Amino acid sequence: MATIWSIIAFWILPIPLVLFTLLTLPLPRNMRRGLLIFTQRVFDVPVVGAFKLLHVMLWLTAVAFLGSARQAHMIKTAGQEAVWTTPNMEISHLSKRWRSERNLWMTAFAFCAWVFLAALYREASRRLDLEARLSEMERSDFTATETREPSVSREVTSKAAAAAAASRDRTPTAGSPNKTAATAAHPAAAELVGSAAGGSSPPGGIQMQELKKTA
Structure with missing residues (x-):
């Protein structure tokens, strides 16, 4: 039993805390992308068949939380019905109760850490993809504006030339058709x-x- 809790305390719990801290740091985009790739590789480590590391960690922490909750409830119920003959017996019972409650909160924190890490990874990946798409749209709009400006100037010049030609056609001259008709x-x-x-x-x-x- 001590080995299981040592694994939870020294391996299962620190991994999500470290990754969570790294993902929340205000780092440049390239470094954040690298951290996301590293986190994804950690999640996708195959453990048992089709189950990956993330699935196994969620399952282990959930089972440990339920087991510690059951144990804490049993110890608390036994203490309420017991009659202590010596102070040492009461101290022994209280120490067991304290350890069970400690394990309960530790497993609950470990389970929540893995859940929050998975949620943060998903949102960080989504945000990074949206930022990349936004930058691509801004670059495409800038290029389209640069290519559209010469065509607009040519269109304005052609319209001005057409207006000048029309005004010349409307201006009567010495040998104009109007005078000949008159x-x-x-x-x-x-x-x-x-x-x-x-x-x-x-x-x-x-x-x-x-x-x-x-x-």
Whole structure:
């Protein structure tokens, strides 16, 4: 019995405490990843068939906790019904009760340590994976922004050139189609313009007749 409790005290209990302390330290990402890999290898050590070290430790600590709880209850019940004839008998009973309660709390702490270590390992692995994914997303967004800026500038330049061309098309010139259409619709006006440009003016009567015909 003493060998079992020595194994629990010197081997089963210190392992989760050391790993728990290392996983909670504020270390760089690479070191944390290395600690997680080491912890996973400790958990995955094969012991009996398909059972790994984590499964065996949880089972051993749970069984030890239940056994120590049963023993502590039996010793406490026996002390309540006993009648002590000498002080040494009472001291012996109290020492047994103290050892059983100590073993109870030690096994409970060992079981909780392994459970908490497994939970911390899972959450630390999840957090590290999320941090890696977030850093990859940030790098991809930065690259996409750099590649999108030249295309945006080219698009703005092409739009400005198209707007300038459209404004030039809308501006009337000396030989624009609007002016040609106006002179074609009014031949008399065209004749007047041509005569004015040539420096000669037609007679007033002929000019009035042509204007009436046109009207």
